[in-house]
Amino acid sequence: MFSERILMQFPRELVNEPLLSIVTKEFDIVFNIISARITENEEGQLKVELRGKRPNVLAAVDYIKKKGVSIRSLSKFVTVDRKLCTDCGACVVQCPTGALYYEEDLSVGFDAAKCIACELCRLACPYSAIVVAHADEVTHV
Ligand code: SF4
Ligand code: SF4
Known part of the structure; x- marks a missing residue:
């Protein structure tokens, strides 16, 4: 099973979007939240580990990025x-x-x-x- 640890930075308008729930269903992956916090300017910062088949994890990352979330690989x-x-x-x-x-x-x-x-x-x-x-x-x- 492929695993990728990423840092997701949500702009303020996306903080309440259930993007991780959507990608787990859409791309058949699971996630583990490593840490979560709201920054001073009300942006969301989430460290997560995504697990699943490699193409699915990469497609999920791509999907989240296209929604406007900034992503950086921590691995x-x-x-x-x-x-x-x-x-x-x-x-x-x-x-x-x-x-x-x-x-x-x-x-x-x-x-x-x-x-x-x-x-x-x-x-x-x-x-x-x-x-x-x-x-x-x-x-x-
Ligand atoms: S630059 Fe990054 S995303 Fe592009 S091919 Fe290389 S590793 Fe993949
Ligand atoms: S890193 Fe430079 S040398 Fe290597 S494939 Fe890309 S352009 Fe060519």
Whole structure:
């Protein structure tokens, strides 16, 4: 069973939306709430673990994001090693969320806020320029 720990940040207008209940039914997954809090500006912050078949968990994350919730993976962090990257674009076509994209000058950009750590880019990169670290390996985040 695939498991993904994420930090969900709900804008004020979505705090009362039962999104987790919806995705558990829609995508046949289960969730475990790690922590929950309301920030000073009344936004909701929820740390959860989602479990289920990998495509279902990823689809659920995508669904929640499309509803306007900001999501960050707590399990893995993806970065692009600019010293190794040749801007070949092989990762861009694989990225399901638009986290990897072309800049105006056709160099490859990376938006960590959109990344769901699916690692398709790592598999596609011929230069090993995609670095995936697990949360307990990352000390600066
Ligand atoms: S890990 Fe997945 S979502 Fe993140 S940049 Fe790579 S392909 Fe895109
Ligand atoms: S596939 Fe690798 S080398 Fe090519 S643009 Fe993506 S990160 Fe850079």
